[in-house]
Amino acid sequence: MLIEIWADVVCGWAHIGKKRMEKALAAWQGEPVTVVWRPFQRDPMAPAHAEPLERTLSDPIAEDALRACTPPGLSNADNRARVAEEAAAEGLGPQWGAEWRPNTLEAHRLIALAYEQGGAELQDRVVERVLNAHFVEVRDIGDPSVLAGIAEEAGLAAAARFDAPAPRPGAELVRELLLTGKAKGVRTSPTIVANGLALEGAQPPEVIREFLEDASRHTPRRLPAEVERLRHAESLLDQRDPLGALTLLRPLMDEHGDDRGVRLLAARAYFGSAQLNRARAALESLVAESPDDSYARHLLGRTLQRQGRHEEAAVHLAMAAAMTPDYTP
Structure with missing residues (x-):
């Protein structure tokens, strides 16, 4: 033990x-x-x-x-x-x-x-x-x-x-x-x-x-190391430490850069740490792959808002709200 x-x-x-x-x-x-x-x-x-x-x-x-x-x-x-x-x-x-x-x-x-x-x-x-x-x-x-x-x-x-x-x-x-x-x-x-x-x-x-x-x-459920690291990064985001989350995500981004969950969590961390260009690039790619992902689209809209690109933001925010009413302003 x-x-x-x-x-x-x-x-x-x-x-x-x-x-x-x-x-x-x-x-x-x-x-x-x-x-x-x-x-x-x-x-x-x-x-x-x-x-x-x-x-x-x-x-x-x-x-x-x-x-x-x-x-x-x-x-x-x-x-x-x-x-x-x-x-x-x-x-x-x-x-x-x-x-x-x-x-x-x-x-x-x-x-x-x-x-x-x-x-x-x-x-x-x-x-x-x-x-x-x-x-x-x-x-x-x-x-x-x-x-x-x-x-x-x-x-x-x-x-x-x-x-x-x-x-x-x-x-x-x-x-x-x-x-x-x-x-x-x-x-x-x-x-x-x-x-x-x-x-x-x-x-x-x-x-x-x-x-x-x-x-x-006590026999806890053993998770793969990558999943555990991802959960730890998410915990840091919940604790308002996006830079810490990115530190833990870095090896996953290098080794599993195509994984959607890793990319979305990284986009959230970029947004939370005001790295808005990186957040926008990551989210635009995610939305292009899955146009029905209301959360990614909503976060992209918020990112564009913070960049002062309000007309572009409005389109994504409206589509996200239509798919998920909880995102209605």
Whole structure:
């Protein structure tokens, strides 16, 4: 069974959750499991160069970002006090606690590469090292030199290439994974996903074991990878992230560019991101192939409207409304 842990490495609950997952699995007697760490960013606007966390705590915008790692019902201040107590109870050390606000994209890139290069076991060691660097050693894990040292210890220096210009290996993979997590509905760190079920937060080991038992009995419908990617892109569109949707659609457009569903979803994403010429070209092709597709015709009319081509738009909007009265203005 595949267990995905979607988490940010600057979230204290993720460090605690890792220890609790290890305790849960130590007593696990079910089917073999593989634990994979997936990226989540609670603070995507963190600066490229880390700043002292104390300064962050006085910034209302940054303070709001911390809520992605705060359990419901707790203020950020209460959460910080509670997470420190829980960390001590888990044996993470009396000096546990972060002092930096780093951007975690590069740390996530290293963690993703660790899985690609050496599987779950190597990734677990890298995650542990990154978490310890941030919370125990109080180092800046946004600093490439800190991460390069961890990569060197793990035998990943050549793969991670921290001395190379951007974009570095694994950067696109991390971007896609972040979008996939968003499409799946991951909203907090950590979130455990197994067999289509999700468990939010750093739950006690016995709760994690019960969750895994439920997941092991759950048999979700397995979809082809292309269909799953298409659904994730559609989810991002529903969440008003058309550029994210286009990122996930790009491989499908390259490999299945003739598929009508892919083309229509891409046209919607072009429209949503105001790439109106691309939207119009895609929709004109779809309408020419299927003149009775009222939705494609309606969207083409709206695209032409936004381009100021009102006479052309009126024809398509009227035809769409005649076929589907719900499209009547």
